[in-house]
Amino acid sequence: MQVSKSLKRLIYWELGIPISLLVIGIYHGLIQTVYRAGLLQDVSFLKINYYQGLTLHGVINAVVLTTFFAVAFGHATMTYFLKREPKKNLSWISFALMTTGTVLAAWAMLAGKASVLYTFYPPLKGHPLFYLGAALLIVGSWIPLYDWAKMYIAWKKENRDTKTPLAVLGTLINFIIWFVCTLAVAYEVLVLLLPWSMGLADVNVTLARTLFWFFGHALVYFWLLPAYIMFYVMLPKLAGGKLYSDLAGRVALFLFLLFSVPVGVHHQFSDPGIRQGVKFFHGMLTYAVAIPSFITAFTLAASLEYAGRTRGSKGWFGWMFKLPYLDKSRYLFAYFISGLILFIFGGLTGIVNASYSLNNVVHNTAWLPGHFHMTVAGPVFLAIIGMSTYLYSTMSGKKVFLPKINVIIPYLWMIGVLIFSTGLMWGGLIGEPRRTNMGLTYLNPKSNLYHPEWIPTTTLALLGGIIMFIAGMMFIVVFFGTMIRKKTAEGLLDLPVSEAYHDEKRIAIFDRFKPWLVAMAVIIVIAYVPAIIDANTNNGSSAPRFAPENPIPETLTK
Amino acid sequence: MIKVDPTEKKIVFSTMLLMSVFVFSILYAKEKYRSDVPECVPYNAAYLQPKIDTLDDHLYRVFAVASMWQFEPSDIKIPAGSEVDIYLSSKDVVHGFNIAEKNVNMMAVYGSINKTTVKFDKPGVYTITCHEYCGAGHQFMEGKIVVTASSITKTK
Numbered sequence: 001m002q003v004s005k006s007l008k009r010l011i012y013w014e015l016g017i018p019i020s021l022l023v024i025g026i027y028h029g030l031i032q033t034v035y036r037a038g039l040l041q042d043v044s045f046l047k048i049n050y051y052q053g054l055t056l057h058g059v060i061n062a063v064v065l066t067t068f069f070a071v072a073f074g075h076a077t078m079t080y081f082l083k084r085e086p087k088k089n090l091s092w093i094s095f096a097l098m099t100t101g102t103v104l105a106a107w108a109m110l111a112g113k114a115s116v117l118y119t120f121y122p123p124l125k126g127h128p129l130f131y132l133g134a135a136l137l138i139v140g141s142w143i144p145l146y147d148w149a150k151m152y153i154a155w156k157k158e159n160r161d162t163k164t165p166l167a168v169l170g171t172l173i174n175f176i177i178w179f180v181c182t183l184a185v186a187y188e189v190l191v192l193l194l195p196w197s198m199g200l201a202d203v204n205v206t207l208a209r210t211l212f213w214f215f216g217h218a219l220v221y222f223w224l225l226p227a228y229i230m231f232y233v234m235l236p237k238l239a240g241g242k243l244y245s246d247l248a249g250r251v252a253l254f255l256f257l258l259f260s261v262p263v264g265v266h267h268q269f270s271d272p273g274i275r276q277g278v279k280f281f282h283g284m285l286t287y288a289v290a291i292p293s294f295i296t297a298f299t300l301a302a303s304l305e306y307a308g309r310t311r312g313s314k315g316w317f318g319w320m321f322k323l324p325y326l327d328k329s330r331y332l333f334a335y336f337i338s339g340l341i342l343f344i345f346g347g348l349t350g351i352v353n354a355s356y357s358l359n360n361v362v363h364n365t366a367w368l369p370g371h372f373h374m375t376v377a378g379p380v381f382l383a384i385i386g387m388s389t390y391l392y393s394t395m396s397g398k399k400v401f402l403p404k405i406n407v408i409i410p411y412l413w414m415i416g417v418l419i420f421s422t423g424l425m426w427g428g429l430i431g432e433p434r435r436t437n438m439g440l441t442y443l444n445p446k447s448n449l450y451h452p453e454w455i456p457t458t459t460l461a462l463l464g465g466i467i468m469f470i471a472g473m474m475f476i477v478v479f480f481g482t483m484i485r486k487k488t489a490e491g492l493l494d495l496p497v498s499e500a501y502h503d504e505k506r507i508a509i510f511d512r513f514k515p516w517l518v519a520m521a522v523i524i525v526i527a528y529v530p531a532i533i534d535a536n537t538n539n540g541s542s543a544p545r546f547a548p549e550n551p552i553p554e555t556l557t558k
Numbered sequence: 559m560i561k562v563d564p565t566e567k568k569i570v571f572s573t574m575l576l577m578s579v580f581v582f583s584i585l586y587a588k589e590k591y592r593s594d595v596p597e598c599v600p601y602n603a604a605y606l607q608p609k610i611d612t613l614d615d616h617l618y619r620v621f622a623v624a625s626m627w628q629f630e631p632s633d634i635k636i637p638a639g640s641e642v643d644i645y646l647s648s649k650d651v652v653h654g655f656n657i658a659e660k661n662v663n664m665m666a667v668y669g670s671i672n673k674t675t676v677k678f679d680k681p682g683v684y685t686i687t688c689h690e691y692c693g694a695g696h697q698f699m700e701g702k703i704v705v706t707a708s709s710i711t712k713t714k
Contacts, residue, residue, distance in 0.1 A: 534598065
């Protein structure tokens with residue numbers, strides 16, 4: 001469909017800004033594996049400190065890229081499926097807030113004044129502008145939800161008996177989850193951390209951590225749902241088949257709405273201050289949120305099998321060999337399938353982490369980044385970069401630069417991640433810590449803390465990291481190479497849309513938000529009121545500010 | 559009522575069954591091997607004084623205190639076969655406390671007290687790794703527990 005110049009420009013900027021920053025983000029990913037393997041035995045490289053680089057890597061890749069993309073992709077899906085555009089002024093205000101926030105936080109990080117990692121746990125202090133920047137990025141991303149909700153209500157009035165398009169349902173659910181969970185982190189940042197970072201108050205660390213993880217796990221679904229929307233709506237069509245069940249997609253999405261938030265304490269299994277019963281309850285709710293992912297795994301596999309059989313496959317597994325893996329005219333398929341293969345392992349290792357006492361084996365070891373690079377750097381990242389190229393190239397009417405390279409990028413990335421994560425997870429199981437400049441000590445033969453048993457694990461991670469870096473840079477070349485090409489066709493917003501194999505009739509309950517929102521609120525209250533009470537009652541004293549390089553606290557300024 | 563594909567019914571059922579097996583395993587391990595997540599202990603500033611108490615010949619109590627960038631007490635020495643209650647706290651930022659060989663895995667958080675119990679059957683040197691980023695010296699922060707060949711197992 002035709003869309004306005006303003007919307008096109010908005011989407012280009014919302015894709016272009018984070019992808020430019022991604023160059024810095026990916027570089028710091030690679031450099032970490034070099035330090036960790038013991039090849040760099042220094043506190044910094046090219047004047048950038050290890051932990052400063054780690055902060056840049058996490059904030060850019062996991063927060064800035066994902067948030068900008070979710071907003072851009074949301075604009076595209078809402079416009080395409082509801083046949084109306086978001087309000088010009090609101091969407092540009094949202095963009096301006098997000099960009100300002102990103103610039104502030106980027107300044108603080110690049111100036112070395114906020115080496116606090118993307119979880120910014122107090123009482124390790126970052127510059128106030130880092131916190132303010134994070135808050136602006138989040139608040140900016142709320143605005144489109146308000147606008148999209150109005151677009152949806154207007155559409156619904158005209159189409160009372162039509163099923164809400166699956167992509168629209170997914171986008172709205174994703175941003176409702178995002179709005180609810182970011183309320184907690186906005187409170188943490190604006191009420192607890194900002195005054196504290198300016199030296200006006202002390203901070204209850206356990207409460208801040210609890211509020212962070214109220215947000216932190218729902219965040220991973222905010223990363224994931226745009227990819228899920230692509231898998232349900234586009235993947236079956238690209239594979240040459242149909243979506244096995246439309247209803248299954250709706251059920252999965254609503255289950256995410258219910259269970260994405262009230263599971264955050266599973267990140268705090270090892271924390272003090274929260275009772276075991278609360279931890280166990282959140283562990284069980286995490287199992288509940290695994291169910292929509294299992295449903296999705298089945299539905300997508302069934303859809304792909306249908307596609308394979310339609311293309312003439314025989315036998316039980318023949319369909320796997322009949323899919324358009326290297327078809328450069330449907331390169332999105334390559335990005336999706338590589339992501340899904342990684343997600344099999346990402347999902348299973350996630351269940352390990354959620355499994356209560358089993359968490360003792362893996363918590364905060366290298367296992368963890370091993371796990372989440374097969375989720376956020378798996379299906380999420382591949383869907384984001386594939387769709388960014390797709391949206392830009394179709395909306396601008398420019399052909400993709402180096403199409404043959406473009407279709408192999410996701411496979412190369414997948415191989416890189418598999419090697420990288422194997423190294424990290426193996427290391428984690430034998431005690432290798434995450435978030436540590438191991439080149440200085442643990443992987444340095446001259447140090448009395450030398451751990452030679454981590455040589456094979458960090459070497460594997462380095463090898464995987466190099467492959468990932470090469471694939472990542474190839475994507476950067478393809479994306480910006482496409483940008484500088486000449487326009488050869490009319491630029492249109494056009495998304496691949498699958499038909500459903502089981503296209504169930506409209507069921508009222510799966511086409512309404514209110515009952516689900518009420519249920520969501522009830523579950524969150526039940527799960528989080530005890531956790532918040534614990535964090536408040538078991539905290540014995542509030543903490544002053546500590547700069548990363550100094551064990552002596554900074555005193556209050558008043 | 560809506561018709562649901564029989565394969566879909568089966569997959570939802572088997573998923574639930576699988577998750578139930580997992581839940582059962584967690585509960586079973588909790589009863590049989592006393593595997594559990596760290597406990598929540600009410601705050602008391604006394605825990606911030608690092609020390610080792612001998613409760614009886616095979617029962618110890620350690621007040622472990624993490625700070626930028628060391629674990630105290632630094633010289634924990636106990637005989638094999640001992641059971642140790644570890645109370646962990648932090649004097650400053652968040653630290654990690656991981657004894658990988660014993661699956662002891664705790665966070666040291668300012669203002670809160672963490673607790674776990676661990677039994678050291680085999681003699682040896684067990685390293686404690688700080689696995690949470692805690693500032694510039696994080697990678698230097700390792701502690702150890704020395705478990706000596708036991709006299710109590712002989713006398714028993």
